Amino acid sequence: MTEMSRRTFGGLVGAVTAVAGTATAAEAAPAEQPFRARTAAAKGDRPNLLVILGDDLGWADLSSYGAPHIRTPNLDRLARQGVRFTDAYSGSATCSPTRFSLYTGRYPGRTKGGLAEPIANRTQGLDPNHPTLASLLKKAGYSTALIGKWHCGWLPDYSPTRSGWDEFFGNHGGVLEYFSKLGQLGDYDLYEGDAEYKDLRYYTEVLTERAVEYVGRDHDRPWLLNLNFTTPHWPWLAEDDAETGAEIAARIRAAKTQAEVGRALNHYDGGSVEKYAQMVESLDAAVGEVLAALRRSGQEENTLVLFASDNGGERYSYNWPLSGQKFVLLEGGIRVPTIVRWPARVDGHQVSHAPNVSPDWTATLLELAGARPDPAYPLDGPSLAGYLLRGERPPEHDLFWRVRANRALRRGDWKYYQDATKTDHLYNLAADSREQADLATDRPELLAELKAAWERTAAGLLPYTD
Structure with missing residues (x-):
């Protein structure tokens, strides 16, 4: 890439970054350097894998990616401690196809369930017989858990626990009201395993609490945690919006059709730039709590943290200078903020302009964990492990997307x-x-x-x- 394109994509690094909440600290922080692998690092044990997804988080919605009005000190700190990728992409322009691509390492169109854009009824889902990141890591000796949004099918046929995750705590659908937990099918959608779990607190708080508990355990083997927040996906609700949430929940309960449920959850009569910023900052605070728990547990050094979004932003997202948003394959619909931190093997204060897409990370995580893909289900993305750890050039490959309209x-x-x-x-x-x-x-x-x-x-x- 040219230096001009790096400036365009990367923004004025450090000028907008919130570091420990003070301008002085931001000014004192070392500038980002072009990525270079720490090839002399010792191999050591296999890493824990903490994969965190924001939901409908736009490419420039973090202050470290250029947002002038959203403060994300925890994610900015994560970026400073690792590598910030400027040219990273989601596997599709909507929620469930991207999750299919990340979980399977393959294009969404390889599977019947991946054709739904997104999944919206009980007949659609990820075939439990298809290998996943979790099932392959489980075979390689990892503990596996998914906390948060699954969006790859509903019970009784589909669930994370049917696709390789040992534990599941979260919602099956693509959206829910943050307090009542009423989802897109109009019913309650918070589960622990296959059983309903009642908790009417703000959903981001509930998921954070569970994730903090998981990473703080005394694990006896390496682990994978997929932590999938619904923030900042609509409805436009922050922690202090229980009253508005109750109004949306009442509309869901009164709905006669799934379309009416969808209109209530879409919240077209709500939200604002300020409310959206509040939701993104809530996500940032939640990630900060989980990372603090990881640090307290003593596992930070050998835990690879991958943070990304499932697609581009929507309505109130800050995507400048990109065009388009969620649902379309213009850059604003598929380019997403992506950060990797692994203190044991990867140096911080780095930026990479290497193009990559969701299935590449599946292949990368499998290689780093010593797990083998199933040859009957070949992956569609190359591993970035050689680039990250061995000083190899980033894989040169076409990045491919297909949706019905684009x-x-x-x-x-x-x-x-x-x-x-x-x-x-x-x-x-x-x-x-x-x-x-x-x-x-x-x-x-x-x-x-x-x-x-x-x-x-x-x-x-x-x-x-x-």
Whole structure:
């Protein structure tokens, strides 16, 4: 990447970062350096894996990614202690397909359940027979837990405990009202294992409490914790909005159809830029509590923390300078903040511009844990372990996306994009991260090459049936 593109994507590093709550500390912090692997590090034990997802968190919604009005000191600190990735992407532009891609390491279109964008009824889900990050790590000797949003299918057929996680505490659906826990099917959606668990406190608080308990245990083997917050996904509710939450819950209970439930949860008559910032800051505080518990437990040094979002932001998100948002394959719909910290093996104060996407992290985590993919279900992403630990160049591969309305493929700095009208576009992201300068007519040969590459990959996926 050019230095100009690095400035565009990375922002003015340090100028907006909240460090320990003081400007003086921010000014004193070492500047980010281009990523370089610490190749002399000893191998040591296999790491614990803490994978944290925000929900509908936009690319620039953290102060370390450029948000001028949202304070995220804990995530900024995590970035300073590790590597901040500027060109990281979700596996899709909505919730459940991205989770399919992260859990399976494969394109969502490899599986029937991954065709739902997103999952919205009990007939859809992740086949329990399909290998997952959790099931493969479990075979390799890891304890596995998922706390928070699953969104890969409802009981009785689908659940994390049917797909390799030893423990589950959270919601099955894609959205719920934060206090009553009424979800998108109109019923109660907070479970411990397969049993309903009653807790009417603010959901982010409940999930944080559970995660703090999990990481603080006296573990006798390495562990994987998928910690999936619903924050800052709508409805637009913070800790002090119980009254508004009760109004939404009443509308859900009165709904006659699932569409009416959806309208209540979408909260189109609520929210604001300020409320959204409050929700993101709540997420940041929650992550801070979990990381503090990890530190107290003595496991921080050899725990790899991966923080990301499941797709781009929505409505009130701060995505500048990107175009688009959740649901579309423009940069604002799929480029997400991504941070990796592993004190035992990776130096801090670093930034990487290497393009990567959700399935790459599945392959990476499996390799770092000494687990093998199932050869009957080949992964669609390369491992970044060689890049992170051995000084190898980042894997050069096409980043591919397919949704019903759009298609996209990134190769190096170039991106092929087809919009909902089936018009093809070509962008040079190094010069135009906002995707405004369409070079399709200037570079027809390159456009045709990238389009053909997209079609070759798409030919191997399941077709949409509706």
